Amino acid sequence: MSGKSLVTATINGEEKQFLCEPRQSLLEVLRDVLYLTGTKEGCNDGNCGACSVIVDGVLLDACCMLAVEAEGSSVETIEGLATGDELHPLQRAFLEETGLQCGICTPGFLMSAKALLDKTPRPDEQQVRHWLAGNLCRCTGYDKLVRSVLKAVEA
Amino acid sequence: MKDFQYLAPRRLDEAAALMAEHAGSAQLLAGGTDLLIFMRNGRKSPEVVIDAKKIPELTRLQLDAGRLTIGAAVSCRTVWEHPEIIEKFPALADAATLIGGIQIQGRATFGGNLCNAAPSADTVPPVIVYGATAHIASARGERQAPVEEICTGPGLTSLAPDEILVSLSIPAPQANSGAAFLRFIPRNEMDIAVANAAARVDLDETGETISAARIAIGAVAPVPLYVEAAGAALAGKPVNDGSIASAARIARDASTPINDMRGTVEHRKQLVEVLTARALRRACDRARGEKIQ
Amino acid sequence: MSDTSPKNGFNVVGTSPIRPDGLDKVTGRAQFADDFHLPNMLHGKILRSPHAHARILSIDTSAAEALPGVRAVVTGADFPAVRHELLNQGTAGVLNIREMSENCMAKDKVLYDGHALAAVAADNPHDAELAVNLIKVEYELLPPVMNVRAAMADDAPVIHEDFHPGGFIAPTEKYLPNASRLQLGNGDPEQGFAEADLVLEREYTAETIHQGYIESHVTTVTWDSNDYVTVWTATQGQFALRDHLADIIQVPISNINVVPLEIGGGFGGKERLYIDPVAAFLSKKSQCPVKIAMRRDEVFRATGPSSGTYIKLKFGVKQDGTLTAAHLHMAYEAGAYAGGPLFLGVMSATSRYNIPNIHIDGFDVIVNKPTMRPYRAPGAPQALFAVEQMIDELACELGMDPIEFRMKNLMRSGDRLVPGFPLAPIDTEKMMETVKAHPHYQAPLEGANRGRGLAYSIWFNIGEISSARMQVNPDGSVTLATASPDLSGTRISLAMQAAETLGIDVEQVSPTVSDTQSIGFSLPSVGSRTTYSTGAVVCEVAQEILKQMCERAVLLWETDAGQVSVENGVFSNKAEPGQTITFNELAARMFETGGPISHHRTGHTQSFIPGTAAHLVDVEVDPETGKVDILRYTVFQDVGKAVHPDYVEGQMQGAAVQGIGMALNEEYFYDDEGRLKNASLLDYRLPTSLDVPMLETVVLESPNPAHPFGVRGCGEISIAPPPAAIANAIYDAVGVRLYSMPMAPRKVCAAVKAAEPAKAA
Ligand SMILES: Cc1cc2nc3c(=O)[nH]c(=O)nc-3n(C[C@H](O)[C@H](O)[C@H](O)COP(=O)(O)OP(=O)(O)OC[C@H]3O[C@@H](n4cnc5c(N)ncnc54)[C@H](O)[C@@H]3O)c2cc1C
Ligand code: FES
């Protein structure tokens, strides 16, 4: 056993320090240590994208990264997507286009879609489908979900 | 998961010393997309995890007079976002965009894919057909090996427990050369290859005759397989359906697949033949300067 | 009586407002089961059998108990013998509580890979898992029985020395050591086959599949010193969970409160308990709250997937296309314990065509797999995969258009269903005509290896018991509580029905899902029943609220009872033209007129409400690899009334894509020892966004007389047609029929190859 490490990272623009064991994933620490439970767990092995977050500008699955690796990094989660009370255009589009049913996959899709729009501001349907393929949704059949992203592009 | 010690050396010699000190009980951590899963399900339980991503030699991506060096800890996404790689080494980009989804590509590395030594590893056939050399370091010194000699069986490599894969280097492609990588999965994304195939062809200046070719196939043998005979059979042959079909047949005959949850022997043999032929056609098209995404 | 009946024109129903819980779901604030934390909470992990069939000889937990951080260990020995084995649940069937308990924690035998044997609670989940792995178990291995045909064979190993035949809705009779039987029929099949000009016999198989909800099963339980037990979890039915839990852990039902948190999908798979009793006993022993979160592999191995099947059909038809006779042998996996979805499969197999002479022989078959539970239109996709392919094959043989052929035999309202009762009112002809007239059906399909397929379905939605409580507040807002967990936006469709009935804005209604101590009993959110059945009860409650408010207006205006009427939220006095008061104004004066206005009702609605769906699909087959791509897809569905059209379309699309998944790739893959090899989302292969195109929807509305707005329920049916529609399209594309689901590339490839010499000849 190596005890706990102190990690300093910027989370949603704010510098945070937390203690964690090396075996704790970033997902575990976000949810169980920092209580940022908006990032979801669907599989804990990189297969569903429910835990999608953006680390230093790169979209990844928080379950496939150790929290200790986040030292010095900047982490964006769903909790930081809106600016105060101002929803991100993607969040608004998901509400208006009913891009969610149960909503468990929603934070992951929103973070993935945000990473896409950061890189490709005007994706077409095929680009959206390709980019979102690392996120599973079992409820929507993806139709309204993809439409939501396309609507946010128009906005 | 059992707890472990996490170390993040910033120098290669430091990392090599740590690997020597903990040989057998340490694992290098690149993207972790294999390692963390294996640690979670108990297939691996290292006492020390050494992060590879802070070591400059392992994170370097460099094109130098056409020669490409990919650090072992460079992510797939870094590779497919690189415009010159897309242009000059399209089969690498083909493979890099296929691994997992975007999230996995942001973490998964070429080095991890090779050292994890899955028979289905998607980046390995392309680096084989490009004739890549593996650069390996340890506290005992450095060595080089052709990349097709790294994987020795499912999950097994020719690296000693204290050795670190530093980078892969790929010679500059000749003029009139093209390569492609294809794989078959039941879904369209997020799946492990049922079979895959990479092909590289060098055409003569007419673009009608193959002067040299290399073919490698995956998920159809205990390791990603370099099928030298398939490439050799194409040397001097015209670019046509007949020569492509006979090379694809040789690849099929070289395969020794198994039945498992991802595919059957029969289907895999069929697929490897089809994929080899399609990859060859695409490689020829690219060699003739056609842009194919 | 005051006139409070709803009008023909709708104000709220048929619009698509934003759901009240949406904001929290797009900002990450919604509280799902795993987002719930309590101080001092421990984490439980479960030891599961790696063997499909074995006797437990011994369990040694000492090493686990000795590990630092471990606070409690339980095994089957901690689970009491069950007080009464059978629980009669009316139309839900007969439940065997002893088996349910042993499914949560095995006592003598393990019956499937993943069967729970022991559990540990520790300070953190990692140490709990390490402790679980220190538990030593000795097994005596028994031969596994892995599919229905093996289980029904003469020399099959016997899984239970004795078992109660299954009772999912209709009772079955014990028939073989591993199987019970259900027979239904009508007419004289032998005679019918004799009258036929063409008789086809075919066999169809399907593999076990999973609902694949993205949220795992998670529960947090406290067992306090007064033996009060509180459960915070995601469930489709908090009351079923409460009642089953009470029987298993043996405390009075009134001591248990089940608090439903936000639920991340269920599709039928979250109406049964697995981990809650385990967490309860761990909490009792450790005197701390205990959370158990299943890993994804545990979800696949040890929850309630849906049956693999073996179906054998014999159909007879006259040259003019009239069906004369059918014989159906339908064997459905029950899994480890009896009571799979057999009845619903049998019920939905042919119920849309009139077949005068029919015999259905159904079998509920015990195998060494997890206990099968409902999955959206349980049993129907497998049944339709067989029957709708048979229909297509018959039409092709006769050279008839598949729609004409279906029209010829189409069941209409009042016709006799196989179980003997008549088809409730629905316009089945309009559905067929709509498909026929649709541009997708009319469009030419060009290109090699492309084909088009159709499948048609009638499914029966459940009504039964629902509860709702409504309270008018002095500011005019309305609190609406139901006992129906919201899996997909039903809170908004219930609020809309309340607002429509009350004549107010939907924003005025706050819908919530209550815990078991705050509202009356309700059946779970299953069977497409929430918007229909709970909706009907909500409307009744709203009517009662309006009645009370009319009485308040009577008092206020000192007029005669019966003089006050209400329309669109405005009350008026017939005796005094021009005297009106709005809903909000009247609410503000409730304390002058007798105090709070509220009503609670537990109501009952009719079951077996039919819904229809037809799916039309264009595919392209790669004959060299066997890959099937979906090019175009249209879902036609009669929903009675679309309360919230966007969510109705969402149900149609979501169900269709689940059906596409099971058609093409989803399956449980077991090795010869009965170990599940693909217990991950990577290898189970749910469709991704790249696997499907946009899905066009065509909503038909033939009203359901059993609901005030005509709602039929729409959640399930569209999962049923895709496998058959895709199979028919594959045939159209490459001329081969796939009789085995999933129609994975390896099978399509093999079928194309097998047909090649025949074609060449
Ligand atoms: C959802 C999902 C989808 C996937 N899809 C694909 C796919 O489509 N195709 C595919 O091929 N793979 C796939 N994989 C597997 C995995 O992502 C790849 O193998 C990836 O390339 C591994 O790289 P990594 O950097 O994550 O390796 P890690 O997990 O960090 O390492 C893998 C192994 O290699 C060792 N190692 C790493 N770097 C070095 C080094 N420099 N020297 C010596 N040893 C080293 C590690 O110790 C470890 O044993 C998938 C995985 C997931 C979770
Ligand atoms: S929880 Fe991380 S990808 Fe599924």
Ligand code: FES
């Ligand atoms: S909305 Fe339920 S999984 Fe996507």
